[in-house]
Amino acid sequence: MGSRSSHAAVIPDVDSIRRETGFSQASLVRLHHRFQALDRNKKGYLSRMDLQQIGALAVNPLGDRIIESFFPNGSQRVDFPGFVRVLAHFRPVEDEDTDQDPKKPEPLNSRRNKLHYAFQLYDLDRDGKISRHEMLQVLRLMVGVQVTEEQLENIADRTVQEADEDGDGAVSFLEFTKSLEKMDVEQKMSIRILK
Amino acid sequence: MFLLLPFDSLIVNLLGISLTVLFTLLLVFIIVPAIFGVSFGIRKLYMKTLLKIFAWATLRMERGAKEKNHQLYKPYTNGIIAKDPTSLEEEIKEIRRSGSSKALDNTPEFELSDIFYFCRKGMETIMDDEVTKRFSAEELESWNLLSRTNYNFQYISLRLTVLWGLGVLIRYCFLLPLRFKEFMSKHVHLMCYRICVRALTAIITYHDRENRPRNGGICVANHTSPIDVIILASDGYYAMVGQVHGGLMGVIQRAMVKACPHVWFERSEVKDRHLVAKRLTEHVQDKSKLPILIFPEGTCINNTSVMMFKKGSFEIGATVYPVAIKYDPQFGDAFWNSSKYGMVTYLLRMMTSWAIVCSVWYLPPMTREADEDAVQFANRVKSAIARQGGLVDLLWDGGLKREKVKDTFKEEQQKLYSKMIVGNHEDRSRS
Numbered sequence: 188m189g190s191r192s193s194h195a196a197v198i199p200d201v202d203s204i205r206r207e208t209g210f211s212q213a214s215l216v217r218l219h220h221r222f223q224a225l226d227r228n229k230k231g232y233l234s235r236m237d238l239q240q241i242g243a244l245a246v247n248p249l250g251d252r253i254i255e256s257f258f259p260n261g262s263q264r265v266d267f268p269g270f271v272r273v274l275a276h277f278r279p280v281e282d283e284d285t286d287q288d289p290k291k292p293e294p295l296n297s298r299r300n301k302l303h304y305a306f307q308l309y310d311l312d313r314d315g316k317i318s319r320h321e322m323l324q325v326l327r328l329m330v331g332v333q334v335t336e337e338q339l340e341n342i343a344d345r346t347v348q349e350a351d352e353d354g355d356g357a358v359s360f361l362e363f364t365k366s367l368e369k370m371d372v373e374q375k376m377s378i379r380i381l382k
Numbered sequence: 383m384f385l386l387l388p389f390d391s392l393i394v395n396l397l398g399i400s401l402t403v404l405f406t407l408l409l410v411f412i413i414v415p416a417i418f419g420v421s422f423g424i425r426k427l428y429m430k431t432l433l434k435i436f437a438w439a440t441l442r443m444e445r446g447a448k449e450k451n452h453q454l455y456k457p458y459t460n461g462i463i464a465k466d467p468t469s470l471e472e473e474i475k476e477i478r479r480s481g482s483s484k485a486l487d488n489t490p491e492f493e494l495s496d497i498f499y500f501c502r503k504g505m506e507t508i509m510d511d512e513v514t515k516r517f518s519a520e521e522l523e524s525w526n527l528l529s530r531t532n533y534n535f536q537y538i539s540l541r542l543t544v545l546w547g548l549g550v551l552i553r554y555c556f557l558l559p560l561r562f563k564e565f566m567s568k569h570v571h572l573m574c575y576r577i578c579v580r581a582l583t584a585i586i587t588y589h590d591r592e593n594r595p596r597n598g599g600i601c602v603a604n605h606t607s608p609i610d611v612i613i614l615a616s617d618g619y620y621a622m623v624g625q626v627h628g629g630l631m632g633v634i635q636r637a638m639v640k641a642c643p644h645v646w647f648e649r650s651e652v653k654d655r656h657l658v659a660k661r662l663t664e665h666v667q668d669k670s671k672l673p674i675l676i677f678p679e680g681t682c683i684n685n686t687s688v689m690m691f692k693k694g695s696f697e698i699g700a701t702v703y704p705v706a707i708k709y710d711p712q713f714g715d716a717f718w719n720s721s722k723y724g725m726v727t728y729l730l731r732m733m734t735s736w737a738i739v740c741s742v743w744y745l746p747p748m749t750r751e752a753d754e755d756a757v758q759f760a761n762r763v764k765s766a767i768a769r770q771g772g773l774v775d776l777l778w779d780g781g782l783k784r785e786k787v788k789d790t791f792k793e794e795q796q797k798l799y800s801k802m803i804v805g806n807h808e809d810r811s812r813s
Contacts, residue, residue, distance in 0.1 A: 221509060243507035246792040248799065249497065253504040277505050305497055326492070329500065331796030334804050342492045342803065350494065358494075367495055375477055375498045378506055379464040 204268050208275035209294055214380045218274065222267050232264040233257070248329045252308045276304045279377040299364070301376040306363050316357040319347050463510050470798045473499050491803045593703065593744035597673055603705040604767055605677035610707055614675060614742070663700075673703065697756040704745040704763050706770040743770045 198204070198219050205215060223229075225237050238254045239245060247253070257265045257273050265273075275295035293300060309317045309325050322343040330339070350358045350366040358366075477495050603610060745766055750759040 218509070225508075238508065241507050244504055246795060247500055247504045247507065248792060248796050249500040250504055250792075253501065253508070274505065274509065277502070305501055308497055308501060309494075325497070329496070329796065330800040330803065331793055333797050333800035338804060346492060346494060363494065370477070370495050370498075372498075375495075376502060378502065378509060380509070381464055 204271055208271050209278055218271055222270055232266045234264060256307060276301055277376060277378045279379050280373045298372050301372050302364055306360050316359050318357045319343055322347055463506060588742050593746050599673045599701040599703050601673050601675045601703045601705055602763060603677055603707055701747045701749050702763055703747045704767050706743040706767045707740060709740040745770055
């Protein structure tokens, strides 16, 4: 690790990142330190390989999907702002976030954006809908070889049917949100960074 | 260094004199006692003074930072995020309960919200995970005047570094010729190691020396740095097993082979486990041969934990003498991250640390029991070492540093989750 300083001044554009993500300066210093730890060859950005090296992530059945979420639009690298932007979805919701100026863009950790992040994990081709086929594929990731194709198809069919309201055989983001309206998303999709 | 003192030639003279005095002191206090195996209490005093300096320095730095209103980076050894230690089942049930308006006895087989669990767990590992922490140098909460382990520090004590650098040169000129001698008796060998130890200002505390490894056995220890070898070898006679390194280390290894029967392997040979096992067995069965020293973790770990031991050395069937080595990180970070630093850089870092303080515990010998296989035996030895050294006993393979993790662990998670979905399905079809 050597003599790298994680002082806030070392992080480029720290103020704009702070405004965009809502992380405190201290949290950003920690995350930057983490970013540097993952960036083994000190390239200044992370590749898929760097994230795949995290052992505990590799054993997560959805590990690949989560890694994909860091590389939108077919890019192969994620820099520190991009890294933090994804992590910002998991910032706990605090009171100051709720009484927002309506003209300002929605904070990354709003309920809607948290749900959208989860939705993206299902939506493999990013067309804004979870088709039955996509549901099947994600389910297969989660259960591995433990469940038969038939059982899985039944589960996928039932899930899509229950959520699908306009009958197009796929779950749109609105339908997804509706089916999870009672869920305490704010609490379940939040990670608190220690001070 | 002399640019720092641009004024008096008097000061330069003083410096020259002090250097000469230092070297004479070095000679007297290091070489002579090393030959006779006697020690002075000087090093203990040195340690105490250092501790006091560190405490004072940390206070000063915190005060200084408060004045300038800077954010001090305080590393946490327990991770940067708040984690809930609940199991997969409990968490998913929690999630379903909070989102579902259905009656609880009719538990659904799958919910869209199940993904939240995996999602969050995955994100937590990206923010902070146990293993990547193990492989970076251990962070210290207080400061020890080395910029290496504290991120707020911006000035290195130049003079000390240079002085030590000169000391290194002298030691190498002294040691290398000794090593290349044709006839190397055990005592000379031991003396060399002792010199090395003092050269590094290593303060080693040996515990339970009655359990020291005997001939025909295998000595097994956790691995933090090549210095482990020096530390153990200065207190006993061992045959080494290890992989052939290039560069400076290779030269030293070749010299050592001339003196004692060691067993060196190419890294690719190591993959051929049968060959390795055969050679080791031959060595062990010869009762006159020295005990073999093995580090079964396979790679250097940063000395906060003990990773999975490879089972090869435990299959041979000889008596195993476990040894636990624990470094005190306050005085110098002994961890060698071989994917980052070469040998010379590493040695330089070691030489410029204040001191290397460590404890060595010799544990009572263990043999494989009739109903254990090699893996269980390896784990038993590993736990004993971890417990003694106060190190965390981790299940992760040390090979994670170089390879991706095996899929068997992922299957475990998938199995657990499948049981939740499919298990309930069976209940439904019954009712």
